[in-house]
Amino acid sequence: MLGLALKMLFGDRAKVLGLVFGVAFATLLVTQQGAMFVGLMTRSQNIIADAQDVDIWVMDPSVEHPDLVRPMRDGELFKVRGVPGVAWATPFFKGGAPVKTQEGRTKGAVILGVDDATLVGVTQRFVIGSPTDLQRPDAIAIDRVGFMQLWPGEPLSVGKVLELNERRAVVTAITDAAPAFSAQVIIHARYSQASSYLPTGRNRLSFILARAMQGAEPSTVARDITERTGLKAHSSEEFSRQTVRYYLRNTGIPISFGTTIVLGIVVGAAIVGLTFSMFVSENIAQYAMLKVIGVTNIRLVGLVLFQACVVGVIGYAIGTGLAAAFFAFACTPTSALRGFVLPWWIATAVAGTILVLILLSSLASLRRVLVVEPAVVFSG
Amino acid sequence: MTAPDRNPIAVSCRGLVKQLGSGSIRTRVLHGIDLDVFPGEMTFLLGPSGCGKTTLISTIAGLLVADEGKVELFGTNLAELGRRSLVHFRGAGVGVVFQQLNLFPALTATENVAVPLLVQGRAGASAKALAQAMLREVGLETHLTKYPSQLSIGERQRVAIARALIHEPRLIICDEPTSALDGASGQRVMELLRKVARDPGRAVLVVTHDARIVPFADRIAHMSDGRITRIDVRTEREAA
Incomplete structure (x- = not known):
């Protein structure tokens, strides 16, 4: 049948x-x-996911997602470090700036600055080089697609020189960083160097990346941070969910x-x-x-x-x-x-x-x- | 062929009333029909268009339900069968040859003839073999794999008859089986049906306007305005 x-x-x-x-x-x-x-x-939420060792994100109370940054005073970092249950806390810079090659090609770039000493928050996916290459003078790591957009047709290589807001930057590593929402060139640098590329006021601290002590629940520690510092703090998972909720409700x-x-x-x-x-x-x-x-x-x-x-x-x-x-x-x-x-x-x-x-x-x-x-x- | 049946009457209609349509256009089509069809015979139903012949054979075949009266096929009262049982009873016990033939255009002649066996649950290979044997019996051995569109009207008619006979039903109902056929083809089809009707366990009921085939009838029921007006019983010699 x-x-x-x-x-x-x-x-x-x-x-x-x-x-x-x-x-x-x-x-x-x-x-x-x-x-x-x-x-x-x-x-x-790729920026959150790429910061692998981090389980708490701290930010200004008005911030709702990683692409909207309101810088905090550098001193807030020490307050967070003083909250019981926090194992460590490091600064994280996020900003945007035009990037220009010596050949004159210009693109918009997302600049992510990670703690100079520990490099916490940098992506772990490196195509050429390693995180420690960011310790060199004027060093930046650029993502593979960004490299191909800035130097089309050229093989991936380090040593290229860029201009970031008229300041010199040298490509010392190439990453496979997860693409940002706006699909711009993604640059990683040390915190001190990244913040120097952009004109900021007294406040330049975009986020504080923290980790809860072993055995402590990140969401509980995040609540304690908020209570003691007045800053907004979320576990990584909650910050990811809030970011998605923001885009669902506001776009x-x-x-x-x-x-x-x-x-x-x-x-x-x-x-x-x-x-x-x-x-x-x-x-x-x-x-x-x-x-x-x-x-x-x-x-x-x-x-x-x-x-x-x-x-x-x-x-x-x-x-x-x-x-x-x-x-x-x-x-x-x-x-x-x-x-x-x-x-x-x-x-x-x-x-x-x-x-x-x-x-x-x-x-x-x-x-x-x-x-x-x-x-x-x-x-x- | 089936074994001879002890039941002396194949079809028994008593006081059959059927109305069609609904509301103000509901019309009584059959007005208390009494009719017997006997095994081993070919019974013809004659009458002008619109007199109720098709409604009567639809009711006898269990395709329509009588409003009043009783239809018995080989002793089984159709009104006492549930809906599902009626479908099975009809599928197994009644073979119908339609004026429009209603062959499945996407199936070959063999596949068309095999459908009633497949519906009854027979395996595909066995159904196909039986269908091919039946097609050979109706003279279509060279057309087994042809589609209806590749056959002449007479050949299609024979496929339809083979399909109606394949599951060895005890009652075969034919609606204008020769209307689209030339004289010679019509004669061949009627000879085939008469051969079936000679089986003492089976009965053939034919609705027709075609005067050329009347000599094949053993019994002729004349219908007019939803009533049986006369029944002629022909002698064996007349019907030969």
């Missing part, structure tokens, strides 16, 4: 193409946009992506629903004939759902394949879309969505199959 269902289905190639297109379209759009959205949200990103995703589902459902309805209408005499031959309504429901699921599986496979191809070819480690991936759980969630879409789209058609009188076969 399943063979009969398949032959009935593929006997109408135009409808099958329409159905597969509808499902593939919805799958591609929802998967691609869903994964891009997740990628953007991940990017917004058009969720609405923009959400609209596209909903449109993908609605348009896909419309195409699939209408095409499947046409398919069933045009073949209603065949379903009635099956009733005459002795097929019960329950078996007919199974047959119709099987047909719907077959086009669903084919369309989903094509749509997911296209989405995967997009991420494989467009989001290479050296492209502006680096770091964007297709998470397995997005693909799984989309599969569930498509299954619901298929079932809902089949409902109207199913009703028609169930109520058709087998006697209609006499009238053709």
